[in-house]
Amino acid sequence: MEKFLDKLKQSGFKLTRQRTEIIEVLHSARYPMTVRDIHNVCNYTDFASVYRNIELFNKAGLVRKVFTGNRIAGYELQYDSHKHKIICLKCGKIKEISICCVGQVQAETGFNISEHIIEFKGICPECAD
Amino acid sequence: MEKFLDKLKQSGFKLTRQRTEIIEVLHSARYPMTVRDIHNVCNYTDFASVYRNIELFNKAGLVRKVFTGNRIAGYELQYDSHKHKIICLKCGKIKEISICCVGQVQAETGFNISEHIIEFKGICPECAD
DNA sequence: CTGGTTGCAAACTCTTTGCAATCCT
DNA sequence: AGGATTGCAAAGAGTTTGCAACCAG
Numbered sequence: 001m002e003k004f005l006d007k008l009k010q011s012g013f014k015l016t017r018q019r020t021e022i023i024e025v026l027h028s029a030r031y032p033m034t035v036r037d038i039h040n041v042c043n044y045t046d047f048a049s050v051y052r053n054i055e056l057f058n059k060a061g062l063v064r065k066v067f068t069g070n071r072i073a074g075y076e077l078q079y080d081s082h083k084h085k086i087i088c089l090k091c092g093k094i095k096e097i098s099i100c101c102v103g104q105v106q107a108e109t110g111f112n113i114s115e116h117i118i119e120f121k122g123i124c125p126e127c128a129d
Numbered sequence: 130m131e132k133f134l135d136k137l138k139q140s141g142f143k144l145t146r147q148r149t150e151i152i153e154v155l156h157s158a159r160y161p162m163t164v165r166d167i168h169n170v171c172n173y174t175d176f177a178s179v180y181r182n183i184e185l186f187n188k189a190g191l192v193r194k195v196f197t198g199n200r201i202a203g204y205e206l207q208y209d210s211h212k213h214k215i216i217c218l219k220c221g222k223i224k225e226i227s228i229c230c231v232g233q234v235q236a237e238t239g240f241n242i243s244e245h246i247i248e249f250k251g252i253c254p255e256c257a258d
Numbered sequence: 259c260t261g262g263t264t265g266c267a268a269a270c271t272c273t274t275t276g277c278a279a280t281c282c283t
Numbered sequence: 284a285g286g287a288t289t290g291c292a293a294a295g296a297g298t299t300t301g302c303a304a305c306c307a308g
Contacts, residue, residue: 014262014307035297046265051298053263073297086238097238101230105249109215109226113251120234122242143282143287164272175290180273182288202272 032074066103090127161203195232
């Protein structure tokens with residue numbers, strides 16, 4: 001929790017009441033929260049500010065964007081910034097990707113997910129004829 | 130290609146010019162297409178109709194909805210309707226889920242993905258205290 | 259004190275819906 | 284012919300932006 005506030009400060013952003021609260025909400029949330037969810041709790045915080053801050057958190061790497069089936073994005077604190085791999089079957093190159101649907105799965109199944117494996121294989125754009 | 134048209138018919142829906150065209154577009158597309166993309170090609174087809182049909186295709190299992198990083202959904206034909214697994218570490222129950230981010234990864238990496246592994250482990254809602 | 263941040267309001271974009279006209283079967 | 288489907292128009296919902304007021308450092 002403080003870890004995130006520190007990270008914000010160290011990135012050169014001010015620690016406002018609104019930001020602290022949004023992070024608190026995300027921290028106590030079990031599932032990815034939508035902007036609407038966040039606004040429901042921090043209801044004196046303007047929608048625009050929620051959007052601006054969430055986007056800022058996302059860029060600062062505090063938060064991960066997750067899509068939960070409908071078109072509304074959810075956000076969750078990024079406790080571990082793990083990466084998955086995609087491997088080219090032709091040249092063998094391995095690339096790391098940050099795409100991960102664990103938040104989405106968590107939201108839809110209700111599972112509290114502790115482990116997951118995600119890996120892709122195919123032909124990379126360079127090797128495609 | 131005809132496979133999809135047949136499936137539509139067999140589901141009891143009419144085969145209109147608009148539907149055929151949307152399926153053609155999706156079929157020739159390399160990546161998940163947004164509603165806007167589809168409308169750009171089928172530009173005499175109304176936006177509302179694209180939405181209605183794409184949603185119908187989705188429910189009929191012809192098409193898979195994919196989220197590609199921004200808030201706009203993309204759609205791709207569902208050639209193989211595969212499932213992934215989520216396993217409860219307490220009761221051992223295995224559940225199948227249709228969530229899969231392969232389209233998203235394909236769109237973002239440019240890879241032509243031929244294999245992928247996605248699996249989750251955790252505690253299911255019933256086993257959660 | 260001062261620049262970053264917020265709230266407000268308005269604009270924008272994506273999506274949905276009602277209804278009359280039209281098209282498949 | 285007759286019900287499903289379409290196009291149009293308008294409404295709904297989510298997101299972004301400009302600007303003056305405000306607040307953290």
